[in-house]
Amino acid sequence: MSYLIVGSGFWGATIAERIATVMKQPVTIIDKRDHIGGNCHSSLDEETGIECHRYGSHIFHTSIPQVWEYLSRFCEFTSYRHKVLITHGGKVYAMPINLFTINAFYGKNFTPSGAEAFLAAEIARDRIEQPANLEEKAVSLIGRPLYEAFIRNYTRKQWERDPKKLPSAIISRLPFRTCYNMDYFNDTWQGVPRDGYFTLFKNMLAHPNITVRLNCDYASIRSEIPSDATVIYTGMPDELFGYKYGELEWRSLRFEWETHDVRDFQGTTVMNYADPDVPWTRIHEFKHYHPERTAPFNGGKTVICREYPATWSRGEEACYPVNDERNTALYARYAAEAAQTPGLILGGRLGAYRYWDMDKAVADALHVFETRILPMSATL
Ligand SMILES: Cc1cc2nc3c(=O)[nH]c(=O)nc-3n(C[C@H](O)[C@H](O)[C@H](O)COP(=O)(O)OP(=O)(O)OC[C@H]3O[C@@H](n4cnc5c(N)ncnc54)[C@H](O)[C@@H]3O)c2cc1C
Known part of the structure; x- marks a missing residue:
């Protein structure tokens, strides 16, 4: 056999x-x-020494003890915790929507219960009882203003379709919080392999x-x-x-890679772009995954990659079923x-x-x- x-x-x-x-x-x-390593492959950029995730940012996160224990045999994970920012109307906000986002967007200083009451009133305005599509579902969860600012155009770019024409089932819930927790993931264990995904796979x-x-x-x-x-x-x-x-x-993605002669391009790993006049959905800046690698981190260059959603055809990267x-x-x-x-x-x-x-x-x-x-x- x-x-x-x-x-x-x-x-x-x-x-x-x-x-x-x-x-x-x-x-x-x-x-x-x-x-x-499949889609989780990473490699060092020859010019800058920065480790780049070749198929888009990959952050490891899990609450499954067996998986954590198993992969920890082949690598050590850093304590990196993922945070995502989003640019809308020329201003930067925190994602998923949390108390920072809500207060910055509405110009308020709500407490958690104040934000909950305020959003409940925003949601009630649209009187959606049976959401018939993605837009109605999102509005019924976070209210129309937040939906229009942070979800509508981003979703339209991602799916190349009007959210009114997408099924409500695509989002069972929208992660949003009325506290200041900015972590993107809630899992028990999070990080990136200290010596890179390529070393993790080599060891496996x-x-x-x-x-x-x-x-x-x-x-x-x-x-x-x-x-x-x-x-x-x-x-x-x-x-x-x-x-x-x-x-x-499938849905696909197209990545455009650039090296810039600046130490820090955007100050964070992932910046989402919510507005329709920006054609990409995200920019990844890989050095921020490894601030502990001081030489590439402090070097005068950085590698970024712009992510564009794309229609899939045979031979392209199949990303999302x-x-x-x-x-x-x-x-x-x-x-x-x-x-x-x-x-x-x-x-x-x-x-x-x-x-x-x-x-x-x-x-x-x-x-x-x-x-x-x-x-x-x-x-x-
Ligand atoms: C843009 C993007 C970002 C992601 N970010 C995260 C993240 O931050 N955190 C997270 O936990 N998960 C993330 N994921 C999910 C993660 O990529 C998958 O969980 C992981 O790749 C699954 O591994 P796999 O072995 O099933 O598939 P893959 O990694 O796709 O491996 C399949 C392999 O099979 C090979 N293959 C296929 N057909 C053939 C053939 N005919 N002959 C020979 N070889 C073949 C391919 O070349 C490929 O290398 C992300 C996914 C995408 C699309």
């Missing part, structure tokens, strides 16, 4: 590490890219039972795979099955076919057609290993 893992992101790397360490079996992991895949092959697309080696091999596939299911039932839809009725039904057909294909296990965010934060991808991989892969060793 041999194991082939397609895709070296968190899901595939976790499975590879577990097969090598727990089952003590040889395992090959391939990736069509020229690096391991360092076991001598693991062979890594890069620049290797599954399609190009499919015919060489022994018939008794188990293929653990973390790519797109529609591609795997030749698009026989149709193509799954479009989990509407059509795609959900289509995915179910591919998943059913995968389940009936001997020696095939479909997984990862692409294979599951789900948005997962990193910790959820690792938690799912650990679960699939325990419940589907480890039991195979009993039959060896």
Whole structure:
């Protein structure tokens, strides 16, 4: 029996590490890219020495003890806690909406209970009982003025659609607080790997039972795979099955990279842009993830990247699944076919057609290993 893992992101790397360490079996992991780590990959910018997250900012956060304990075997996390700012009308506010945002926006000095009462009155003005779309849902949660300033145009840019034409189900809740807590995430553990995501993945895949092959697309080696091999596939299911039932839809992102001759471009890791006249949704400035790396942090240059939402087409980065009725039904057909294909296990965010934060991808991989892969060793 041999194991082939397609895709070296968190899901595939976790499975590879577990097969090598727990089952003590040889395992090959391939990736069509020229690096391991999937979308969480980071690398040092040659000119500035700044570590850049190549597929957009990745902040690790979790409240799952098993995932925290597992990944802590391969890296030390810093104490970085994510804060997000947003520019609207030429002024900077804090996100998610909190008491700083509310007081700055309305020019008030509310206490928490004062802000709650004020927002309840704002919400009541629109009298929305059954929100029929994303706009109505958001207004029913935070009131129209805050929605129009911070949510409407940002959402329109993100989805390239009017929020009135988006289903209300996209937001079950809008994170907002009537206290001064500015943390973006509420999780117990947060940080970024002290020595970078590239080192974390290198450590996960360092076991001598693991062979890594890069620049290797599954399609190009499919015919060489022994018939008794188990293929653990973390790519797109529609591609795997030749698009026989149709193509799954995704949203994509485009990144524009710039190096500036300034020590500090924007004073923070992520600045969102709420207004329609600015075409990008966010600017990332990577040196702020590692203030402890004093040489690149204090150097006279900085690397930024502007993020633009984009319509996805084949060959582009698939970032966010479009989990509407059509795609959900289509995915179910591919998943059913995968389940009936001997020696095939479909997984990862692409294979599951789900948005997962990193910790959820690792938690799912650990679960699939325990419940589907480890039991195979009993039959060896
Ligand atoms: C813009 C953005 C920002 C994010 N920020 C955060 C964050 O701050 N915090 C957080 O917790 N999560 C974040 N995430 C989520 C995070 O990226 C995912 O949880 C993680 O990438 C899931 O890992 P994975 O292994 O399932 O998939 P991936 O990382 O996508 O890995 C899949 C791998 O499979 C390879 N592959 C696919 N098909 C083939 C093939 N046919 N042959 C060979 N190789 C193939 C791909 O090249 C890829 O390397 C973010 C996601 C996006 C889109």
